[in-house]
Amino acid sequence: DPQILVRPNLALWVTKDHQIYQKEEPYPVCPPGQCLIHVKATGICGSEIHFWKSGRIGDCCVTHDIILGHESAGQIVEIGEGVQGFSVGDRVSIEPGVSCWECEQCLRGRYNLCPKVKFSGTPPSDGTMRRFVAHPARFLHKIPDTMTYAVGALIEPLSVAYNAVTRASPYLGQPVLIAGAGPIGLAMALCARSAGCHPICITDLEDNRLAQARSMGFQQTLKIDLGWDRFETARQVRRVMGEGCAPSLAFECTGAESSINSAIYALEDGGTLLQVGCGKPDIAVPLMSMGFREVNIVTSFRYRLSWPVVIRLVNAGIFGDVTGLITHTFPIEQTIEAFETCADRSKLAIKVQIVDE
Amino acid sequence: DPQILVRPNLALWVTKDHQIYQKEEPYPVCPPGQCLIHVKATGICGSEIHFWKSGRIGDCCVTHDIILGHESAGQIVEIGEGVQGFSVGDRVSIEPGVSCWECEQCLRGRYNLCPKVKFSGTPPSDGTMRRFVAHPARFLHKIPDTMTYAVGALIEPLSVAYNAVTRASPYLGQPVLIAGAGPIGLAMALCARSAGCHPICITDLEDNRLAQARSMGFQQTLKIDLGWDRFETARQVRRVMGEGCAPSLAFECTGAESSINSAIYALEDGGTLLQVGCGKPDIAVPLMSMGFREVNIVTSFRYRLSWPVVIRLVNAGIFGDVTGLITHTFPIEQTIEAFETCADRSKLAIKVQIVDE
């Protein structure tokens, strides 16, 4: 539709002094090896609220204005020189981490650890929260006609969970704890269930998120009382999971020190904490108890090789209905409202998306 | 019910000259550490037809009359000295391989490889195809009240499949071929699906078995034409599985040389053949092609530590409805007819069970 191409290329910027604003950008050129995408759906990630509100995540700081956005799907409107296998009109999900393809880690296939990666919407790289964006064809993945763009934009958070589940390599029937029922925790639950984990207990501080978990079929939920100490929380988790089903794997999706500690104590001897959540730089863990019980910590960072398989699994309905994750949708012109909704816990948002038909 | 205890202890014997007969046994004594079980449901395994018809499986020969049976569930009617944790009336599934608990393999936790194992119904050990049988408490597993004895007797074939899937440790979304849709192949399909394998293609020579597969939700079936060579069969498998979904894991559940060979060629480079089926002692495999493509063969023998988790998974409905595997049921008095039905391919039996309420 040529009418679309004349729409203003609205982009969402964040500043180092904790502001966000929307501004029209020039229509981009399409470099060799890249495609130009009309972005049709973009999710807001918790990390973006973080960049906005605190200006940094870990050592990664907003030092100048950048465009946010890394959970997007859209339609190809232009094909760069040398690109093979894509056509104008193709519907694609964007893999935001553009790795270098030259370094040791890329060579080994662990390209999520590429030190030279350019990651959309993470300083210093601009992101996908604009109407039109160019992206390397190597990191675009076609989605089937039966998949909406909204779901295409969920491939990113599902990929985070997918990577964690493949790092854990659970066994069929492994009892699993999932700490935190935000978008990542819920995506984690979907992936863990599909990978054969059972039973699955999900915790959170907030009722609405646990209600969402239950509506997705996860009946064993536990509302955490921050007054409990780590031992009591561990006991409660084991109680919910039942006799003979102490978790031997825990996907930690909050990043909170108290949640990490109680997950470690909830684990059966010989179990594994799979750390997904990000929190304070330094976290105190009961390393001596872990040693006595041969409990390990495994970490998971972003994703590698996940898009094709996650698209395939979502399309086949393996995860069930993933759209339950999306609670709010705003047109691109209301991106600021979308961010405010996301940042305001009283709005009970889980995943907020920005769309442009 | 004391009336049950006076019923004749009918047992099913096989002879070295290819006969089966039923004979009343004395009511057994219950040795220390064991429980006496009233066997309420027992499945017939293909290996039993084999012992009957050919007198051997591999190097394991019927050298004198033995009682068959190793897929059973029942109710405890007597508790041996020193047994803890069981009571008369408990409903149990029988794990038939009684390992020694002393040897290197037992020590390592690989008790399925125990060289001193006593396996019910496999020469020289008598089996469970009798109304009353004593069995070590360590190898009895309680089943929930909501689980029928018929399902309790399916825990054994499901455990065969469970062991194979844990040996394979598939990743979520791994494309998988299952060759053979007998009881083991179908159980394999259930376990593989629950462990996140996708897509799953099932092959067989017979329509009714593939129809059963489809009725259990496995739509990608392939009827094998024995006129195809291994390359053509491999091509057909890849065609059914679809573009980008060549299997990287194949559970071979026929034992047939042609099926093994075509599975190997169907596999993606770097893939794994998980050999479950038993066939001729020596099988020719394309080892050089396997080497060039880093294709491995992994084997799986019986089971270890599977009963508690498989009971739990079946009970939670994770596999779906497993009773679809059972096509025929006979009272214990008609055990001979049950065997004849099982041996007669025209009867289209999948799993035949003998029951005694």
Next chain:
Amino acid sequence: DPQILVRPNLALWVTKDHQIYQKEEPYPVCPPGQCLIHVKATGICGSEIHFWKSGRIGDCCVTHDIILGHESAGQIVEIGEGVQGFSVGDRVSIEPGVSCWECEQCLRGRYNLCPKVKFSGTPPSDGTMRRFVAHPARFLHKIPDTMTYAVGALIEPLSVAYNAVTRASPYLGQPVLIAGAGPIGLAMALCARSAGCHPICITDLEDNRLAQARSMGFQQTLKIDLGWDRFETARQVRRVMGEGCAPSLAFECTGAESSINSAIYALEDGGTLLQVGCGKPDIAVPLMSMGFREVNIVTSFRYRLSWPVVIRLVNAGIFGDVTGLITHTFPIEQTIEAFETCADRSKLAIKVQIVDE
């Protein structure tokens, strides 16, 4: 030699109020399934100094007087009822952790995690620091005639290191950091080198221990300056290991928070911290940086199935000369002096042994 049997059964006791004393015990009876050992060599472990000086290790407290000792070898002087495969006069090394052989963990082969283990010299179980002690035959391991009792008593600390190296499963040529050059760190270095780790950098605070490491063939040593922060220490480690050889595996054998943290930062992205050392109950680790770099923590506790293989490896000379670990030897009558030597850092002891010819 019957003269030995009349010697006093001297035992070394520790009290809850930080005293050690030696006292004559009655000559023990030999229970069924056990053998009576004349203990000929026993190493003092750092944990014993800890029980003496602070009355506890983690949650394990000295609540009443117990006999210490768990690193011993000796000669069988009596055989209990039912014991097979051992004779009076056999030379054996003692595996001190007597697991239950009944629980889930024992069943899985992870008997080092047995919750019912009786561990010699750890409350509430008495240990091997006496002239004569009874021990279950299952946990005795013959040593060859060519192996001294002193070396037989080193099998225990070598087993700690052996377990850690098998938990790590290093690849041939993996660059490895070993933090801490105490008996465990040095044993770790021997095991890591034999398992193909290369290069190996060893750190410590004390010159004599690093000198010992060098005399065992480990030239890449680093004396830690506690004034360095974790980043500087990490940089120093990388410098010593050389370009292209940043460690992707670190065996942490100090338990010190600063050492753990600098090891984590020294690791290459995607690397693993293998935590062997015990320290404070709670340790702050840079979990967020670990997450961004997919750095894992794996723990190792004691040992399982190690004695036969470690005896075999030591006997074949695979580790080189292990006696370099032993710096001081005292007769059993001077056990108190042995403990004092061990506790006094100015004595520059590494492994102190108590012997009785």
Next chain:
Amino acid sequence: DPQILVRPNLALWVTKDHQIYQKEEPYPVCPPGQCLIHVKATGICGSEIHFWKSGRIGDCCVTHDIILGHESAGQIVEIGEGVQGFSVGDRVSIEPGVSCWECEQCLRGRYNLCPKVKFSGTPPSDGTMRRFVAHPARFLHKIPDTMTYAVGALIEPLSVAYNAVTRASPYLGQPVLIAGAGPIGLAMALCARSAGCHPICITDLEDNRLAQARSMGFQQTLKIDLGWDRFETARQVRRVMGEGCAPSLAFECTGAESSINSAIYALEDGGTLLQVGCGKPDIAVPLMSMGFREVNIVTSFRYRLSWPVVIRLVNAGIFGDVTGLITHTFPIEQTIEAFETCADRSKLAIKVQIVDE
């Protein structure tokens, strides 16, 4: 040395009708991304004798004249456009498999399985058996000044063994059988020993090769009598390895069906055959016995990511003296004689190299 550059660019060709000949080639141009190498040492591989004598290996046929050679080291004489990190005069070992860096397998880091690989000296790609050859910089690896070119050319066969040992991931003290003491079997022995395998038994048909094994420190050798059946050979292997040391890993380096079968029977239950040797396309294996014993077959093809680490290990002396593998050396002008020596078993050659100072 400019004098070298005017020497004739002698190349060794093989024809589809089983001839080899040497012919002068034009001095090559150096394409972008490549370096021009003066090849100073090249080993002859058994596969090259095979291409010469039988015109094929598996499905890979000599359909037109090609230049052989893939085990080479040399000195850079020219740098192509865009090449970084190399200078004229650099001493390098050549990694002969130039993978595409675009396909799924390359992406995953398993670039040894790249379907588009160009492998030097394997049809249809010309090889390194010429004085001057251009090769992509990405597949050149600097060797230290202390390493001779002869050793630099051994990195290739050592990499074959290195890949196999990393595929096997042996544990420290794992008893290992190595079947075949040709260059690959001997390289395998060096890698297995350095990776902690112990004891190691090496078999061969020929005394001189076993003598070479012994001179490299492998005392447990077994001369195979082809009159033995597979069970007898298995028994002999177990006898040589000793009580309690049945192999649980076998590196098969002959490709002979009888050797593969006896290796499988020699393996302990639960063991792994690591197939390195290539032989007939189809090999009969005792799959049913393997199944009953959970014995697996793992294959290894060429190498990935091995050069830097193997160069490092050789340079540090970890393997011991690797030059023992080289029994004959010929100047480039006598390449035909080198081939004839290699093909004539009575010459007792192990590795034959062609050199050009």
